[in-house]
Amino acid sequence: MNKMFQNIQKNLKSNYEKLVIDLKSRSFPESALIIGTSLIVGIGAGLGAVVFKTLVDSAQKFTFEDVGSWLNMIAPWHLVIIPMIGGLITGPIIYRFAREAKGHGVPEVMEAVALRGGKIRPQVGLVKAVASAICIGTGGSVGSEGPIAQIGSALGSSIGQVFKLSEERTKTLVACGAAGGIAAIFNAPIAGAIFAMEVILNRINTVYFGAVVISAVAADAVAHMFIGNNRAFLIPQYKMESPWELLLYALLAIIAAFTSVGFSRILYWSEDLFEKINMSEWLKPALGGLLLGLLGLVSYKTTMGIPRVFGVGYETITPALFGEMAAHVTLLLFLLKLLATLFTLGSGNSGGIFAPSLFMGSMLGASFGKWTSAVFPNIAAGSGAYALVGMAAFFSGATHAPMTAILILFEMTNNYQLILPLMLTTVLSTFISRILSKDSIYTLKLTRRGIQLSDTVDIDVMQGVNVEEVMTRDFDFVTLDMSLKDLDDLFVKNHKHGYPVVSAEQNLVGVVTVTDLDQARQTGALKGKIVADIATTQGLMVTYPDEPMWKALYRMGAHNIGRLPVLEKEGSRKIIGVVRRHDIIKAYDHAITKKARMQHRVETLKLGKLDDAGFINLNIPANSRVIGKRVSEIKLPGHCVIVSLRRGRRLQVVDGYTILKKGDRLTIFAEEACVENVEKSLVEPSDLQQYTGQPNARHQIITIPAGAVSVGKMIKDLNFPYDSILVSIHRGNDIIIPHGDTILQTEDEVEIFGMEDDLITAEKIITG
Template sequence: MMTSNGQLHKIQRMWKLRKKIYYRMLDTDAALTLGTALLVGIGAGFGAVIFRRLIESIHQFSFSDVPSFLGLDFPLHLLLMPALGGLVVGPLVYYYAREAKGHGVPEVMEALELRGGIIRPRVVLIKALASSVCIGTGGSVGREGPIAQIGSAIGSVVGQVLKLPKERIRTLVACGAAGGVAATFNAPIAGAIFALEVLLRRFGSLYFGAVVISAVTADVIAHYFEGDQRAFLVPDYSLISGWELLFYTLLGLLSAAGGVIFYRLLYYSEDAWARLRFPEPLKPVLGGIILGMVGIYTFQLDGVPRIFGVGYSTIEEALSGNMMLEMALALLVLKLFSTTLTLGSGGSGGIFAPSLFMGAMLGCGYGHLVHSLFPGFTAPAGAYALVGMAAFFSGAAHAPITAVFILFEMTGQYEIIMPLMITSVISTLISRGFSRDSIYTLKLKRRGVVLQQDQHDIDLMQGIFAGEAMNRYPETVTMDMPLDHLMEEFARTHYQALPVVDAQKRLNGIVNIRSMDQLQVQEGLDEKTVSDIADILDLPSVHSNDPLWMVLRHLEEHGGGCVPVIKSDKDPKLLGVLRRIDIIRAYNKVITRKASQQHQEEMLTLRHLNQAGLMQVQISKKSPLVGMKVRELELGEDSLLVSIRRRNKLRVVRGDTVLQAEDQVMIFAEHPRESQLRERLNGNNIVPEGSSETIPVKHREVVIPSGKGASGMLVKDLNLPENCVLVRILRGEEVILPRGNTRLQGEDRVEIVGHEEQLLQAESCLAA
């Protein structure tokens, strides 16, 4: 019995030691990051397997089970199935998760740049269902974008559940995308490179390790369920002659042009469908009908609707050299139309597989041509199809490293790696010459989000636009205004430049005080008008949706005192004016917005605390806290110092606020206990007997009525109950952190926390 008890005691000691070591390992940033990356990789791996099985099941159901059950003639169901798929996808995306529309990767990039990687959990389900239905019923899109977004959403959800900082959530989002791509295409290295090159746009060692672990983990899971086989079975190709590199270079040029045409047509299609007056949830149905017609046409060509779905079998046929020149070029055009149609009308799917398809067709057709002209020192058409796949994707996505690695892993063709790299790099460089934006970043730019190359965080000045910062009621002059009157305007406004408009408020030019001074010295002002000195050529102007960095660039390049904001290039109606003072105000505004967003996140966290309460603590004269700054306190992660009441005046807490004797501090804690606070605050006399009480906290939002209640009052003059705290002011779309000299306005929405009974009294004080 003693031996048994001794063994039990030994096991308990070993278990405690194991737990101690385990938690100590979790304390390190690297271990936590890599551990969560492993978890995300598992989720992404299973997600990719389920997503792939779902596509196969829906395809089988749509093109085999349903036609045989309904007795449909063969061509008829090619028209019907894409439309039925659109009938499911349209409402699903429109009503439940609109970010699931389209090809997915730009939405992930937007979440990384603007929301710290926060993606709604429902995106996992909605994107998986919408994309699998779209692809399974014939949508001319791929799996890469959806699985990248699904994996990213899984990573984001893991980070949110574990309450990780946003920087770690960003890393997990990239890990999810890497795992999804790796498991889908049996390409772990390419999955990791995709996450680093396209999403994070940096190659730090910790990020690299995390995404590699996630990608390899997801790939292992996919191998277990799907087997270890490459996406394409390709004959062995190699570089026949050094002269052949010239032909590959020309293929890179053609692929760059093809990639640019592809994504410009894609967004032209989106704009055209957006202008179409038709119910938004039903647009994919209309697109599906048109796609079905194209499918019937391709079926009549050779008995296979080749533009439906991802088209891997058709790609493999081109890689084997069995695709004829005329068929390859025809499928290139038809696939371009079908993909832009599917995505433009509201379908859900990726652009990677269509890019590979079009690149293979372009390369195959080009390969047939050069091989027929120079058979002695050129490879077969299949080699050019393989290289064209990487080059076309590089031209569209500006991601040559990803293109090279993913094609290498999908085909296993190492011998042709040199043409693959050269052509991909050339295609990327030429494509960037056409446009600095890729197929991914252009979608963000159209939404007003401009990403800088090799930049970790989006510039703060890109978070606010010209239309938001401009002066909407600018001082203007007309062309026929005499110059002596103009001089009076300059003296009255103290501006260095003024916009010149006509009777319809259309911008005609800008007049600068320097031109006025020069004319006054040379010729005088008699009988002269604004038209004699106004600048009417090369006017620096912007649109209301342009970011402020563009305004700064205009001010630096032109040196003028103002930049007009016009409606459009075709309709130059003056909407407002931006000057340096407006930009400074906008910069201060965006800084405040960023701080208020952080404050809002803290408040949202506080609202979800269980059994939360406020505790009032009076600091005694002998307390070691006297003279300390708030930032130096160590209250613990479950407590927050909310306010300080000093001589019956409520003070807003800041990090550099110095505590004084007799201060009454309000502490918001999940489990407020007097003894624990004494220990954390490290002072036995901090909380006198009877001075601490626990108050169940409630939250309430009060609208300040115009001209009544607290409208026009300063925060410091509010007569709020003792245990109520004003935590935030919402003014329109602006979030304001309350300070003592903040003046409340009518229609302000203020948030207060405190005891329920006192909240009623506070509401009466604010709104009565």
């Protein structure tokens, strides 16, 4: 039986690999690929939202209706027990299977997009769905937007990874997943698309906008089929009573900005507070649940006896929007909801901050509205209008996402009467909150990790390099039983300042430095002593191969140490390498190289879309101003790429570090309109000539016939001559920029540049 299952698994894996290779070998039009993948992600995100909402509703019904009825005999203490049990369940799930599911989730998606090319572990979505559903269902004061954004993003990332799409396309699918999730869970497709652009990608770009809109619409349509077209809130049709009322809304914006920034700061302060508690990490959500339950005992209750600060709280927001709650009640609920959210998220439970932000914003706005109605009865609208505007103002102040705040309130309420005060208050709140704090509630979490995202997403290149990429794997170490005399000789011989102390099983047991040895020498003779007598074995600073390099550098700087042992994984003591200070230079060089490769790839993809483009061939004259300069220092026109450089009989590929010399012959691919600017940048007019064939080098287009041995093979598997370059592949109406993994097909027109003899050899390889 086991053998049969193994054969089935083997066949499935083989068929999957063939499918991936077949799909990669086909040249799909860019528009078809974008529409197809974004549609798949949108449908998946919509189904994910439906499943997630069902999980939340089922968990709430089971805990507060079914289990709650069993616990009636101990009421109201069941309100303490239920959230605590929820924490006992979610804690182990999060810390065992996916720690990225901890907290509100959106920063983790932003980090994946910015630093990991959109790669998110597939299990994150599943763990986030289960943990957040249990958390909300057992009373956790969190929302659905963070979980569903992370669930949808994980789906988009998984599809990108399964089909081995480029990083740029994978990041687009991550944004599509987030847009689809938000659109489906809140019935807000426009806001979902804007959220993905404004928050996840951190930029509004027409290249991505079409894809995220398709996903948002598809997800919302799927959700309509199962959930219906229900609005989150039903409210009266408020309107602005007087233009002077805008001044009151401006004052509300100021209050919302200060309170929302305070909420962001206090939230992470609560995380730090829980971090300091000396207990197992997986138990802390249960502690948070206990505190939440105790808070629920003294909180206002719904008609069903459930504390109003439990769960998402939409059933409490509605009466505030109708102006049915007293000012002191709304103000107290604001404070209670703040504490409830701190207990839930600060302790490490799972859920979003969207719903708590709307709740607190509505309570804040309702309290303010009651005051304005009493002081300015002739110009102020009802308190419900201020509650509605306060929701958007508080959310935008916390997230720095005014467009999302405005649109999602429109779509969730279907009320457009307060457009002017809503826009003014939201934008003003965002503006003031940015002055108070450059970080939103999302980016603050990343900043605390040392990750800085600018408005252009041009982040520090070091943040994209992991320890394993630059660590030293061949390292010296010592053992506990080594004599100090031998250790002294080792320091003198190798001129190093420290060594890891390793056991026979290659486990790290300590660190010993030359300072330790000097101190031992000052206290007495070294004779008869061993490394175990002076080595540091407690409180060791270590790092792990999958950690970003900036974390290792931070530890080295904070503790003023010159090296960090690299352990196999968290929880293991097996040492696999060392990071030293000189590795910093290697890390930076590696990061710059990665960034340059990405930029080169982007420019290459742009070239594939040019219509009026061709090759030009030019010589660098003796009086050229570019002689002695690196290619990276030369400002060439856009849509222009140096394909190759010939120096004597040597043909070489050009990179940014290539230094140009007199007599170099460059082959450039450029638009016709750029030729004159290329001439001005590099050579005199007399040296420029169209590339129509030269005595030694030329380009040739070779059509692959049916039955050729090259059909179905990757370019890297074909032994092309060293002095030849595959420039492009014409496949139907598409132009493909070739790389090592490109698979050749029948009727492909392969454009090759090289020497006469090499082109003959290349033609035999392609057509033979």
